[in-house]
Amino acid sequence: MTTTTTAPMLEARHLVKTFNAVRALDDLSITIAAGEVTAIVGDNGAGKSTLVRCLTGVHSPDDGEILFKGEPAKLSSPEDARSFGVETVYQELGLVEDLTVWQNLYLNRELTKPIPLLGILDRKGMIDKSSEILERLDVNVPSVRTTVRRMSGGQRQSIAIARAVTWGESLVIMDEPTAALGVRETAAVERLIHSLRDQGVTVLLISHDLDQVMRVSDTVVALRRGRAVAHRAVGDVNGDQLVGLITGTISGDD
Numbered sequence: 138m139t140t141t142t143t144a145p146m147l148e149a150r151h152l153v154k155t156f157n158a159v160r161a162l163d164d165l166s167i168t169i170a171a172g173e174v175t176a177i178v179g180d181n182g183a184g185k186s187t188l189v190r191c192l193t194g195v196h197s198p199d200d201g202e203i204l205f206k207g208e209p210a211k212l213s214s215p216e217d218a219r220s221f222g223v224e225t226v227y228q229e230l231g232l233v234e235d236l237t238v239w240q241n242l243y244l245n246r247e248l249t250k251p252i253p254l255l256g257i258l259d260r261k262g263m264i265d266k267s268s269e270i271l272e273r274l275d276v277n278v279p280s281v282r283t284t285v286r287r288m289s290g291g292q293r294q295s296i297a298i299a300r301a302v303t304w305g306e307s308l309v310i311m312d313e314p315t316a317a318l319g320v321r322e323t324a325a326v327e328r329l330i331h332s333l334r335d336q337g338v339t340v341l342l343i344s345h346d347l348d349q350v351m352r353v354s355d356t357v358v359a360l361r362r363g364r365a366v367a368h369r370a371v372g373d374v375n376g377d378q379l380v381g382l383i384t385g386t387i388s389g390d391d
């Protein structure tokens with residue numbers, strides 16, 4: 138775990154987001170420390186995805202503020218969030234099956250050769266860098282020249298994470314990254330999250346799997362009915378307490 142005295146990577150203060158009569162976020166505040174894996178847990182409908190959508194510029198909160206590295210940020214679109222270095226791995230991954238691994242890693246961010254005006258794609262540069270990226274993250278694929286269609290679920294998830302890490306300079310958000318995976322594939326993705334943590338990448342993980350949360354995160358935040366009811370170091374909480382915080386049998390800090 139990296140300890141830091143600088144401003145948190147991200148702070149959300151008093152966020153409110155309503156959908157007609159539903160208060161999906163109800164005065165929610167959360168702090169995400171730089172270089173840590175912060176997990177968000179909560180029951181169905183607690184507000185996790187709504188929070189992610191507010192942090193990624195998909196939704197505009199009705200009230201409250203978001204700060205990156207101490208600076209207030211107005212996120213009106215996903216492009217705004219990207220400009221702050223926020224990348225998200227969604228459940229559906231957003232990979233293009235018929236493209237190769239390296240083409241997916243550089244999708245919409247293609248490298249060109251340093252020849253002015255011509256915009257010639259630097260294929261070799263992208264292939265070499267893709268191999269380097271996957272090696273650094275310890276992601277195993279047969280070859281970066283293979284199409285994603287031929288990859289397993291775990292390999293696809295790892296490629297989507299690798300892409301987010303490559304472009305997400307500030308924060309990588311993962312919404313249920315292993316929900317659709319088998320045991321071995323889940324283990325591989327968890328190893329990848331561990332290695333990101335070792336490399337000081339800041340991660341926000343949404344997961345229903347409390348054992349996984351205990352294995353891979355530094356800090357866990359419990360959401361209940363649109364509020365963050367507890368912020369705990371993972372070492373200071375056990376699975377039963379987390380269940381109590383999520384369901385409300387333990388009241389939390391709020």
Ligand SMILES: Nc1ncnc2c1ncn2[C@@H]1O[C@H](COP(=O)(O)OP(=O)(O)OP(=O)(O)O)[C@@H](O)[C@H]1O
Nearest residue numbers: 156159160161179180181182183184185186187188
């Ligand atoms: N676009 C929307 N329109 C109307 N209501 C919404 C919308 N998005 C979310 N909600 C409501 O807001 C509340 C929080 O939903 P959200 O999707 O954030 O929960 P969640 O914690 O991600 O749940 P899950 O674990 O099931 O994914 C729910 O009551 C949901 O029905």
Ligand SMILES: [Mg+2]
Nearest residue numbers: 182185186187
């Ligand atoms: Mg959700």
